[in-house]
Amino acid sequence: QSSVNIYGRLNVTLERSKDGSVTTNDLVNNSSRIGFKGVEDLGGGLKAGFQIEHGFNPANGAASSTFWGRQAEVNLSGSFGMIRLGTFTSEAYFATADYVSMHNHDTGTSADRLYNDANGFNGARKVAYRTPTMGGFVAELAVQEANSAGDRGLDLAANYDMGKLHLGAGFSKLGDDKQIAVRALYEMGPVVVGGYVQRDNVLGGNRTNYRLAAQYTMGATELHANVGAASDVKGLPGSSAHQITLGVNQNLSKRTKVYAFYTRVGDDDKLKMYSKGNLSAVAFGVRHNF
């Protein structure tokens, strides 16, 4: 009867990392997942859809502690846009930090350590409205059921594609915690450059965080670099940090790549808020989409 699409990704790296005084050689998961999704055409432009997605760690076979915690959503869409119900990731995050993390989808050890989400990336108990795409512009507002403290999470995102220039913004809030970020990405032939700036009050005071990322493509090979920095949290001297990541991807197909990266989280962070202290890692990996 219905047609269910099975999709997913296995993404593992062999890494040598040093975090504080501990050196590790490790097989590391980079957000591997499997999911099921489908769309039903209800006629008259109306559609019903679902998507459930489950994260797991190929290194040891373990499932995510919340099984379908990556996504568990039912939605209705039409000319009015889309209504989404259930569990799903912050669109404010997708519109900003995730969007410019081109070298490895913001996963694993080289993920952006400095971006803050106002509700701790809790995707549960949401209702969202997404606008139709209007001349390259789309926006989405999600509200989250109030938590035990009575605070209602809020997540707002906007994306605007104007040819080679792609803009985005995100805002999220939970109680007194909030963050806002804007992002731009520009394509210049084989070169793509992007970045975002975030202003947040999540760690107990105001803070500014930015990231710049660049990609250079030569045939099947991609060279990547990105650098980020977060200022001191206001009232917490010594809480700043920076991160630099260099990567090279060799695409074996659209679905499969082998890659390497170096990442370093710099320990201006005397408070060790982002690592145990001067994290660095070298990794070799394979990512296979299905």
Next chain:
Amino acid sequence: QSSVNIYGRLNVTLERSKDGSVTTNDLVNNSSRIGFKGVEDLGGGLKAGFQIEHGFNPANGAASSTFWGRQAEVNLSGSFGMIRLGTFTSEAYFATADYVSMHNHDTGTSADRLYNDANGFNGARKVAYRTPTMGGFVAELAVQEANSAGDRGLDLAANYDMGKLHLGAGFSKLGDDKQIAVRALYEMGPVVVGGYVQRDNVLGGNRTNYRLAAQYTMGATELHANVGAASDVKGLPGSSAHQITLGVNQNLSKRTKVYAFYTRVGDDDKLKMYSKGNLSAVAFGVRHNF
């Protein structure tokens, strides 16, 4: 080689409910699930089949505590009927309470709170025999491995379809706990009426429970009402309860509906056996089968 069918349902409601003194606004799961099943034709009328089914909560992405606890079954069938092995739901329940719970498949807050199963809906460690369907009649007997107290669960169900009239009965037993129920449902054009009566000794004494349900269909719209009442458990004065549910379903397709319901569990139940006290809820939902 083999063909595996993937199927399931996402069913969530936005609810405002009051149970005792607590008012909640909540995104609620209504028995969402995903399953895998298949049938192999062995020739000569013999077939082998399997079905595994997993419940989850789209509101937070959580899996059922027993992952394949909804169903995990292998079976052999032929002209002799069907032998089933593994984990599966009480057919006595399917033949009675579930059968007349037409408005939302006996799920979620508006599920029948008054029906009792003799073994607490434990579907594990079963062997069952189902007769062939003979002139609209089919019956099934399931026996369950003895529990640690040495008690062996038993579940017996019968269904008889005679045109517009559909009859069913169920009996289940575990140690001293037992229940028997009979059910009838009649189709009169756009109107369907059904009900069951249950007599059980599960809560420490004999009790009688009944349910009446009606459905009126106008095109894609269904109007539903059902009312149930359970008498005092013998020896437990103040243990009676009743439930009333009103619902409206708007079918967007055979697979997808949006709906609303109001349900109320009345607190003659001084012992709060069925709710924390005078539960009532208003809900709006979407159910999508795949």
Next chain:
Amino acid sequence: QSSVNIYGRLNVTLERSKDGSVTTNDLVNNSSRIGFKGVEDLGGGLKAGFQIEHGFNPANGAASSTFWGRQAEVNLSGSFGMIRLGTFTSEAYFATADYVSMHNHDTGTSADRLYNDANGFNGARKVAYRTPTMGGFVAELAVQEANSAGDRGLDLAANYDMGKLHLGAGFSKLGDDKQIAVRALYEMGPVVVGGYVQRDNVLGGNRTNYRLAAQYTMGATELHANVGAASDVKGLPGSSAHQITLGVNQNLSKRTKVYAFYTRVGDDDKLKMYSKGNLSAVAFGVRHNF
């Protein structure tokens, strides 16, 4: 886009068993599982593949404690052989004990109780290299990330098929624990005979373990017998044991069989290392592959 293959097996037995002084009538799982796998052709003889496999118990619906603990692997293969990353079973085991356990795939109560794996069948955090198949010969070496004691698991397997004769060998090691085994299997028309000998130092001293297995096929019916014996562990008098299993399989198709077996683990084993004492079991079962 991609094509994912869903496969699996439900395998359950009704058993009457006696282990020490305890007699049990039980519905027993025999390594039931479901998995997802796929292969992508990258061109030029190169392929990428993945496989994730999850064990569950149809008797009660429970999932394995490590969800994808049976397998969670991504691999790249070509004329050079195959590189595997992730979680997967010991190939030393597949090449020896599993290979000759023909009556029921070395699962459930009649599984080979005497074979020892040097790392306790821990399949996690592995990197493996498999040679191409060269004139019937294939070998594989897997290394495992060092555990908390600093020990790095190692697993080496070889298989050689020469017409009707099939040879195999396996070696595994973790810290001071190690085992080596050789296996042969010969096909003589309807008769297949096989066996392995294992020498290990896993239980605190050296030990020798062997297994002989025979299969006789008459149409859809298979008769099976196997016998194994393990010597005393050096320095542990009274630690020897033996096992005998008799089985009959009736194949209903290539995918589905019904079967019966008798197995007995003999308690020379005064130390009860292999059972609670003189385990014996009679079982009737059904296995359905999908």
